[in-house]
Amino acid sequence: MKNQLKYDLRGVSATKDEVHAAIKDLDKGLYPRAFCKILPDIAANDPDYCNLMHADTAGTKTALAYLYWKETGDLSVWRGIAQDAIVMNLDDMACVGCTQGILLSSTIGRNKNLISGEVISTLINSTVAFAQQLREHGIDLHLAGGETADVGDIVRTIDVGYTAFARMKRSELIINKIQAGDTIVGLASYGQATYETEYNGGMGSNGLTSARHDIFNKEYSEKYPDSYDPNTPDEVIYIGNKKLTDTLNINGQDIPVGKLVLSPTRTFMPVLNEVFKHLKKEINGIIHCTGGAQTKVLKFTEGVHIIKDNLFPTPPLFQLIHDESGTDWKEMYQVFNMGNRIEFYLPPQYAQTIIDIARSFNIDAQIIGKVVASDTNRLTIDSIYGNFEYE
Numbered sequence: 001m002k003n004q005l006k007y008d009l010r011g012v013s014a015t016k017d018e019v020h021a022a023i024k025d026l027d028k029g030l031y032p033r034a035f036c037k038i039l040p041d042i043a044a045n046d047p048d049y050c051n052l053m054h055a056d057t058a059g060t061k062t063a064l065a066y067l068y069w070k071e072t073g074d075l076s077v078w079r080g081i082a083q084d085a086i087v088m089n090l091d092d093m094a095c096v097g098c099t100q101g102i103l104l105s106s107t108i109g110r111n112k113n114l115i116s117g118e119v120i121s122t123l124i125n126s127t128v129a130f131a132q133q134l135r136e137h138g139i140d141l142h143l144a145g146g147e148t149a150d151v152g153d154i155v156r157t158i159d160v161g162y163t164a165f166a167r168m169k170r171s172e173l174i175i176n177k178i179q180a181g182d183t184i185v186g187l188a189s190y191g192q193a194t195y196e197t198e199y200n201g202g203m204g205s206n207g208l209t210s211a212r213h214d215i216f217n218k219e220y221s222e223k224y225p226d227s228y229d230p231n232t233p234d235e236v237i238y239i240g241n242k243k244l245t246d247t248l249n250i251n252g253q254d255i256p257v258g259k260l261v262l263s264p265t266r267t268f269m270p271v272l273n274e275v276f277k278h279l280k281k282e283i284n285g286i287i288h289c290t291g292g293a294q295t296k297v298l299k300f301t302e303g304v305h306i307i308k309d310n311l312f313p314t315p316p317l318f319q320l321i322h323d324e325s326g327t328d329w330k331e332m333y334q335v336f337n338m339g340n341r342i343e344f345y346l347p348p349q350y351a352q353t354i355i356d357i358a359r360s361f362n363i364d365a366q367i368i369g370k371v372v373a374s375d376t377n378r379l380t381i382d383s384i385y386g387n388f389e390y391e
Helices: 003-009 017-023 063-071 076-094 115-135 208-215 219-223 257-261 267-276 295-298 317-326 329-336 348-360
Strands: 038-040 049-057 102-110 141-150 158-169 183-188 245-252 251-255 287-290 304-308 340-346 365-373 378-383 384-391
Touching: 003 329, 038 219, 049 076, 063 208, 063 329, 063 340, 076 102, 076 158, 076 267, 076 287, 102 115, 102 267, 115 141, 183 348, 208 257, 208 378, 245 257, 245 317, 251 257, 257 304, 257 317, 267 340, 287 295, 295 304, 295 378, 317 329, 317 340, 329 340, 329 378, 340 365, 348 365
Parallel strands: 102 141, 304 378
Antiparallel strands: 038 049, 049 158, 102 158, 183 340, 183 365, 245 251, 287 340, 304 365, 378 384
């Protein structure tokens, strides 16, 4: 079965074409090329300042956490879900230079018949602990409470989302002006950073619907029908070979496949905050490779050719997804971050500074490509699996 057909049958999209069509006429804010929307300073009406507000969720990763928790009783996976939803906001905001003065509010909707109070407690306590961890790394983050609602009529298990707000000087913003001559520095999404307690598979919070159904065994469709939409055709529900507790040996450690896919979305805020102390005006762009994965940058460029010809070796998790799903490599780079989730665009003489800072946090970093002039806006990924073109 073609992958696009599987996506459609599962009710998801790798490109979000309908969403982009729906919002195409909306105001794009003060700086249309900025990685997240930047508004005038509505809070104080100061022309030297601006406001940022960002909302995101952990997506369907919560469905996999539900499976793993029900199957094993391991509550710890819910700590990762809180982090997933938070990081999808904060790291986007950091791409425009924001690491200070951030307010964070949660919106959690659950099916009370399936999701216990101890899960809610774990999510809330994990939010507090993660915020404290970021503060210890110099990130000025404040929790503003939120809403937890029992909405079982519309939520099958649980939906976990956060909204973030910040006010900052316009002069401190990073607005994407990616240009010919730029070097691209990538930061790895996998491994174990100094501020992480275990190996991170690098999954992030994108592509989870496909990964979950393509990797894991049909038995879960019968045991946990609440983990998927009943309108989804049976032919695309849990069609993989793996059980949640099957293990994959990585660096001599046997890691359950379920927990590998559930690896919390790594935050790069500590790295970015340190980079901004040394470089900021020199950076021409920062891209968070989330929806659209390695092709995300095309939404923020015009008239340049992005060439990625030195990406990281494929991490074990993404190799597993490819092997189980049969997804072609061109599409893999469009759906999954493939081991690179943050990339800097800047003059080549500054690349080593970023690499050194990232490695001081035990995060692999390297030059992954370059930007050249072009008549059309396009991306080339030159990999060991082939040469892939995107526009």
